[in-house]
Amino acid sequence: MHAAQSIVAPAFFALTLVVAGRPVQRRLVRLGMHRMLAALLVLLALYLVLVVLAVALGWSIAQLSTTLPQYAPEFEGLYQTVSDWLATLGLQVAGINQLLGAVDFNSVLGLLRRAASGLSAAGAQVALLVVVMFFLALDSTDTASRRRLLARARPQLSDALSGFVVAVGRYWIVATVFGLIVAAVDVVALSVIGVPLAVTWGVLAFVTNYIPNIGFVLGLVPPALVALLDGGVSSMLWVVALYSVINFTIQSIIQPKITGDVVGLSPTVTFVSLVFWALVVGPLGALLAVPLTLFFKAVLIDPDPGARWVDAFLVTAGAAAEPATTPEPVAVTDDGAAGAERGPESFPDRQGSG
Structure with missing residues (x-):
């Protein structure tokens, strides 16, 4: 891969x-x-x-x-101020100056x-x-014929993939809705503070919201730096404070809780999957960390009853506490929707839509 x-x-x-x-x-x-x-x-x-x-x-x-x-000019002045401050602390800044001198x-x-x-x-x-x-x-x-074949040959895999389809759709919806909320709130807050390019930082906040766990930090640094250059330390502190209250609360507390309830992955697994898939498939891996993890979980773990003990280390506490049940065979209607297929132990009138 x-x-x-x-x-x-x-x-x-x-x-x-x-x-x-x-x-x-x-x-x-x-x-x-x-x-x-x-x-x-x-x-x-x-x-x-x-x-x-x-x-x-x-x-x-x-x-x-x-x-x-x-x-x-403000950037160069800030650089000189930091160098002078480090010098007053008795730190050897010659090496730092030599390193940063080429970074203008x-x-x-x-x-x-x-x-x-x-x-x-x-x-x-x-x-x-x-x-x-x-x-x-x-x-x-x-897709009806393909899903019927899969349901007959590998009913547990069919059920697991159906769960993956539902979870991925919900994940993108949750990430998009929260991204729009965070972006709108950030644009209003930055406009009130007077930070330039407020809409640009709103777009950045929306995009980074798709990156689990560290998206908040990636969306904070650029506007905080521009606020420092444009309005000074007080403006930067206001940006950091508002982002910490708004973005951290929404992106790092509320959204992970809802995302965990939707996809069932623990916050630790979400963060590790972010690092892992970014190394495996490149920058898009950061955006696809949760869907990729859900896919391989659906293919390698969920269909095998003997491997479901791994869920104890992958899913949230509530999902892990649920007893494992044998997936119900899935039938497919003519329009491609999944329903409960009648099996030898099914009730004659039991049928639903997926």
């Missing part, structure tokens, strides 16, 4: 996005819309979301590239420009993401 990360990461990302749109697609089919038309409408909606996100990121990077040069404000702008060019270089992965989403949307119009 590490060797093929440029293929694995965007392909799996495409899978999770199409899976997240499946409930809407099934609802459209139940309302009488043709399967192909429903799949195309959901696909277009997903493409629109990706385009809006890409435009917002590009606009934010452009805003940073044009605005940050205005703070070059223009190099920071160079990092932004390289980030922008890196987004352009990722065009191949974006193209793969778009194409895979298209073919997955076509395949999603006729």
